[in-house]
Amino acid sequence: METPKIECDPKIVYVTTKTGAKYAMPSHASQQCYDDAVGFPFDQDDVIIASYPKSGTTWTLNIVRLICGMEIKSGSIIESEFPFLESSERKRLDEHKATHKPAFYHTHIPCDHLKLNQKTKYIWVLRNPKDVCVSFYHHTKLFSNLYEYDHGTFDHYFKLFTSGKTDYGSYFSHVKKWSLHANNTNVLLLLYEDMKTDTRSAIKRIANFLGENYAARVSDPVTMETILEKCSFREMYQKMDQFSTVIKDGKCPVIRRGVVGDWRSLMTKEQAEIIDRMTVRHELQHYWEKYADIV
Ligand code: A3P
Secondary structure, eight states: OOOOOOOOOOOEEEEEOTTSOEEEEETTOOHHHHHHHHHOOOOTTEEEEEESTTSSHHHHHHHHHHHHTOOOOTTOOGGGGSOBGGGSOHHHHHHHHHHOSSEEEEEOSOHHHHTOOSSSEEEEEEOOHHHHHHHHHHHHHHOHHHHOOTTOOHHHHHHHHHTTOSTTOOHHHHHHHHHTTTTSTTEEEEEHHHHHHOHHHHHHHHHHHHOHHHHHHHTSHHHHHHHHHHTSHHHHHHTGGGTOSOOBTTBBTTBSOOOTTGGGGTOOHHHHHHHHHHHHHTTOGGGGGGGTTTO
């Protein structure tokens, strides 16, 4: 008799939060880095780019870097200018803060763990859950060393995603928590779907949020055109080694297809309906009202 195949979950680790709860993170994370990240004293010179994974974080980092005129040093990746909170030691965060003004960081840790304050600037990137689910599935398979999930099927991953059992936990809970702060003056909400529809406006909004000097920079038409070109999917795809150290068979998990509605490539109608119902139950559907035909 044939032995039934048991699908293994992706490899993840659990850290303990300040309330004693267990929180799922990618296997490179450690309790020490998590504690350092959530305990780091951010202030008015700091800007945090925050998102649930696969929401367009790397794209946003690149736009911010271009607005600020930062270069990606040869042999390095964009992350060196935007330390990833949950995988950076305290020493690295302190050094970064001491040498950068403003100092940029990025994270996927939920905002209630971070203890938001009114001085720090937060750029929250949000993307529709169906595309996030499909993108996260590809990401989890491509990062083989981290997740050991090369043979995972989409049906299996879908169940994990909808039950909040992937790293970083439930998408819906993450987004719901950020939603409570979306109207704060020190929070800029960027919707991936808006960024795709009108990248120029997204660039202006980010620059205005960062401050007058940056707004002035992007008001120069030549600078704006350069930023638009360098943050385009095509250009970033060609330079994928500047954005991730993980490139497998020419594929890069953070620059893959870059379209709205890619969920249709893998998700069944029934699966899409499950996510739609969850979106409604969490009262999040209003974010994508404009995009009802594609999202
Ligand atoms: P897909 O996997 O759907 O293609 P993150 O950086 O948060 O991990 O998000 C990765 C997603 O953003 C990927 O989505 C990736 O292709 C997309 N992305 C990266 N750069 C982009 C760009 N310049 N334009 C549009 N989407 C982009």
